[in-house]
Amino acid sequence: MPTIKINDVALSVNPGTLVLDACRTVGIDIPHYCYHPALTPVATCRMCLVEIKGQPKLATSCTTTVPPAPKDNPDAVVMEVLTNTPAVADARAGVMEFLLINHPLDCPICDQAGECKLQDYSYHYGSGDSRMGEVKRRYRYEDLGAKIVIDKNRCIHCTRCVRFTREISGGGELTVASRGSRLEVTTFTGKSMDQNPFAGNVVDLCPVGALTSRDFRFRKRVWYLKSAPSISRHSALGNPIWIDHEGNRIHRFRPRPMEGNETTHFISDEERYAYAQYNRTGLAPVVQLNRSPASMDAIREALQSAGPVAVIGQGTFGCDAAQRLGELATSAESRYGSGDKTIAVVLPKYQSSADGILNRRGFMERGFRFGALAELLGKVERGEVKAVVLLHDAAFTSAKETELLLEILKASTFSLALEVEPSGLGRAATAWLPITNYAEESDFIVNHDGELRRYQKALQPPKGVRTLPAWMKDLAAIPATV
Amino acid sequence: MGVLVKKVELSWLDRTYVWPVMKGMAITFEHFIKQLFTPTSKRYTIQYPDMKKEIPEGYRGLHELKRFEDGAIKCVACFMCQEACPARCISIEAEEFSDLNITQGFEEKRPAIFKIDMLRCIYCGMCEEACPKDAIWLRKEYEVAAYDRLSMQYGKWDLMNTYAQADGKDRISQDPTPSVPRRTIVM
Numbered sequence: 001m002p003t004i005k006i007n008d009v010a011l012s013v014n015p016g017t018l019v020l021d022a023c024r025t026v027g028i029d030i031p032h033y034c035y036h037p038a039l040t041p042v043a044t045c046r047m048c049l050v051e052i053k054g055q056p057k058l059a060t061s062c063t064t065t066v067p068p069a070p071k072d073n074p075d076a077v078v079m080e081v082l083t084n085t086p087a088v089a090d091a092r093a094g095v096m097e098f099l100l101i102n103h104p105l106d107c108p109i110c111d112q113a114g115e116c117k118l119q120d121y122s123y124h125y126g127s128g129d130s131r132m133g134e135v136k137r138r139y140r141y142e143d144l145g146a147k148i149v150i151d152k153n154r155c156i157h158c159t160r161c162v163r164f165t166r167e168i169s170g171g172g173e174l175t176v177a178s179r180g181s182r183l184e185v186t187t188f189t190g191k192s193m194d195q196n197p198f199a200g201n202v203v204d205l206c207p208v209g210a211l212t213s214r215d216f217r218f219r220k221r222v223w224y225l226k227s228a229p230s231i232s233r234h235s236a237l238g239n240p241i242w243i244d245h246e247g248n249r250i251h252r253f254r255p256r257p258m259e260g261n262e263t264t265h266f267i268s269d270e271e272r273y274a275y276a277q278y279n280r281t282g283l284a285p286v287v288q289l290n291r292s293p294a295s296m297d298a299i300r301e302a303l304q305s306a307g308p309v310a311v312i313g314q315g316t317f318g319c320d321a322a323q324r325l326g327e328l329a330t331s332a333e334s335r336y337g338s339g340d341k342t343i344a345v346v347l348p349k350y351q352s353s354a355d356g357i358l359n360r361r362g363f364m365e366r367g368f369r370f371g372a373l374a375e376l377l378g379k380v381e382r383g384e385v386k387a388v389v390l391l392h393d394a395a396f397t398s399a400k401e402t403e404l405l406l407e408i409l410k411a412s413t414f415s416l417a418l419e420v421e422p423s424g425l426g427r428a429a430t431a432w433l434p435i436t437n438y439a440e441e442s443d444f445i446v447n448h449d450g451e452l453r454r455y456q457k458a459l460q461p462p463k464g465v466r467t468l469p470a471w472m473k474d475l476a477a478i479p480a481t482v
Numbered sequence: 483m484g485v486l487v488k489k490v491e492l493s494w495l496d497r498t499y500v501w502p503v504m505k506g507m508a509i510t511f512e513h514f515i516k517q518l519f520t521p522t523s524k525r526y527t528i529q530y531p532d533m534k535k536e537i538p539e540g541y542r543g544l545h546e547l548k549r550f551e552d553g554a555i556k557c558v559a560c561f562m563c564q565e566a567c568p569a570r571c572i573s574i575e576a577e578e579f580s581d582l583n584i585t586q587g588f589e590e591k592r593p594a595i596f597k598i599d600m601l602r603c604i605y606c607g608m609c610e611e612a613c614p615k616d617a618i619w620l621r622k623e624y625e626v627a628a629y630d631r632l633s634m635q636y637g638k639w640d641l642m643n644t645y646a647q648a649d650g651k652d653r654i655s656q657d658p659t660p661s662v663p664r665r666t667i668v669m
Contacts, residue, residue, distance in 0.1 A: 107614075108560030108614045109558050218559070218576040219576075221560075221561045223565075
């Protein structure tokens, strides 16, 4: 492998590596706006200029690649990069000044303030004052639909959003129009971002506040948000996301890019806007037996005296929950999997399976059999299984499966439903236990690619609501002998 | 090393104790006469609450939320005062208000709720200092009292009207509809 020198630090890298990436591996962050690992580099922002020995001008590190080493000396020093010279600092300050010429100084209003690259780099590399005496450029407002709000005055024309709609999401709604100081990011006539199922990503991509989410706009200042690493429950891959929460309420989901995994940079809007259903409203649900509040002991006694137990687990819960639920079944065969509401593949490149049930693999590894509910119904009717424990989330079950589950519950002598909020199906069960939703617990899943992905607790569950393993521990306990 | 005690030798006049008492009484009497002939407004003791002290410039009294001439609130709900407040007495909720989007980028955001807990406030003036829009001022009103805790929670409209009477302005209780764009569009 050829060797490159970055500020006198020698580093051997593969030929073809971007200088910007190479610098990052030795801990030197090069400021950039237009460069994004998942998009084609265009070098429009000129922020990532570095000095390369032997080249007369500064080079953009986001497009400069490490050349291959000569054949006779594979470890030769092929490039010497300098990132801390006065020329580089001067270039960065110059670029910052040009970018801020027309950028409105409305950080108090701007939703991006706090996570704005322009703010950050302006502190690090900018000059702190402006020599611009003229009136700043103003654009007319343009409607981008119900999801995205554009403020062209703030745009720095890095074209990340344009490249995203062309290369990743498809659709190509956004484009660059006009030239020079009148350059603007706009849509083709009559188009909006509403049809794009990945539109929300342009908000994350935008390094400044030009594109903001209508949903999150002005809800919360970003520095108040706490982030918990989690996964998206609404895709087959369990895309890694951050849960941004404050005051025990989730305010947004945003992708949590994993190093070297380009598909994790983006999530679909369906996943992004699913956060609202994990914020609890109203009173906390209570433990119920025969539709009236009951104690845990009564349910345990009823379950333990009922006879052979079968469990039905929905493949959208974590592996820890699956393990504990499976242990409750009387025999290894009486573990059944449910959940058949698949999430449509909106972008084949970013979802390798049509299956929307993200932890099906984890459940199957723990002995749960999917698609065998009819067999269970037969067993219950024949009296081979007396009690049924159901782990259920109504959002992932189709009407047909709900009907089948309802029949099973009605045929069994004792049924126990574990749900976050009581659904129609849960109310039909003899007993009902409130469990935490996935934002309120830490667990892990095994997705379709066999990757183990963990998620962490973000919210505090209400009093009386416990995780599934905690309930199972109580249910399996041997009652104290008198 | 011990403490050095200075022994004072009293003269015979001092030892009578009559003369020092008379000297003290003279000072008291001097002040009494001085106060008698000073105009009431300049006396050290004033007849509060019939009389009020003159408040110096830069005094940090009750807050006011400033408004534009048409009654629109100057505050843009940037949360800087809430961030700066050491007593954590400010709570804000922002809202978007311009459907027209004419004012976009300048005054498209305003507080839906702006609450200051006057019982917690320490009148340090940090909020005034932090405000980038000059929207919150601490002015000269200092008689902030109430019969119950709830009335010490000053809301957005309370804060906008705190100095309405003093400035001869009308009390307002709702945001004016944005009609005229504050900034003209060049392009």
